[in-house]
Amino acid sequence: MKKTLILYTGGTLGMRRSQSGYVPDPDLEGALGRLLQDVIGQLPQYDFQALDPLLDSANMQPQDWYHIASLIRDNYSQYSGFLVLHGTDTMAYTASALSFALQGIEKPVLVTGSQIPLREMRSDAYNNLIAALLLSGSDEIKEICLYFNGKLLRGNRAVKVSSGSLNAFVSPNYPCLGEVGIQVNIDLKALLTPSGIPEFQIPADTDGGVVLLKLFPGISPNLIEKILESHPKGLVIETYGTGNAPTNNSAFTAQLEKASQLDTICVAVSQCLEHQVDLGKYAAGSALLDAGVIGGLDMTSEACFAKLNHLLAMGHPPSEIKSLMENPLCGECSNPDQ
The missing domain is CATH 3.40.50.40 (Rossmann fold)
Known part of the structure; x- marks a missing residue:
């Protein structure tokens, strides 16, 4: 049975309005369960874990990258895939960092988020989340990927290019790994092939200077x-x-x-x-x-x-x-x- 660990780090996807602007909402798990109740049988089973504190991705530091990586390492044998919900501003940094911390990984790790919060009208969060959760159950994907707006990108090849478009990320020097439209199409030739046993590298001092x-x-x-x-x-x-x-x-x-x-x-x-x-x-x-x-x-x-x-x-x-x-x-x- 496929089962995914969802790690909620913060970011726009799970935010709610406040007097000072959008802030992370600690009740995302409940909202997610209600939204997915009609399609839950078509998706991998999942457990949900919220990080503490929840962070706007502008506040992400190298220590947070490796905290996420250590959670994946520590839960690696219990899940068939992993989904990291993350803010878009530094998502490409985190996806890149995870690829080096989790070299040789043999399971899918999807990083996604949204430009509009899940609780808002016209949000892109639902489609990004559904597709990324679906892809987290893939047998073919064995690397760290960034999924956004129908595109599956290698995490360490992705760049954020827009703060005002739902098509926020591109992979300028490497082909898309896949596209999710009416059909789910994965380019198997573009995927990484693991070379052996995963090599988790979590440094004690996470700031390389x-x-x-x-x-x-x-x-x-x-x-x-x-x-x-x-x-x-x-x-x-x-x-x-x-x-x-x-x-x-x-x-x-x-x-x-x-x-x-x-x-x-x-x-x-x-x-x-x-x-x-x-x-x-x-x-x-x-x-x-x-x-x-x-x-x-x-x-x-x-x-x-x-x-x-x-x-x-x-x-x-x-x-x-x-x-x-x-x-x-x-x-x-x-x-x-x-």
Whole structure:
């Protein structure tokens, strides 16, 4: 018998109105039971667990990612699938982080939410929840996925692109894993194939000390200097295009060289949603290579941040981290050798 564990973390899906705006509603389980009573026989059985405290996803921290991962690990043998109800603002970060914490998982983990609360008219919550719960009973899905508005996406490939549309998430550099319309269509060739026994990686110290920096015209090297004063262990740099930066400014590259000397691992991703970083394509990118920056291939900023945080939190040495960042661990980037 299929049985899913639903983990309610907070977020718009389960919110209600208050004098200060939408807030998480602790009575979501009851509302959910009433809504599903007419179709419950067509869905996997489920248990419901609300996290305490419930969080707007804007308040999610790395420790919350790993708390969710630890609940899945601790209940892994008791359920055939897992459904995480989550706010949309940082959903792509959490889905990415879960993919690294639960590498090799052999059961479906679906992360979903909504743009409009379940209790409101015209809510997208019902359809997202029904479809994600249905997919959590799949025998084919064996990875962390993000489901939203009819699309099944690899969790560490998803990006939120709209705060005003029900079609809020896309997967810019990897095909959809499936679509749910009149029919449920799963692209079996796009799914991950587990390589063996699941490897749950839950670090004791969940904060890897990573900073995310977006380049902009006129950026001052002093900004990077100030960042380095906080002794970050990792720096994800959102560069232009294929990995370009204002490298004519020698003070800028000098700060990146300083970061490398301080063992701060710097990884370049692109501000463009599509395609990938190639630091050797232009001189403005090659200078980053010379300064010790490594390329993040076609990873999203969210996946790169979560991956670098995870590897640092797990205590991997810098040389090993640099190699692991340039190779896929769980489908988060394309294989550079292919």
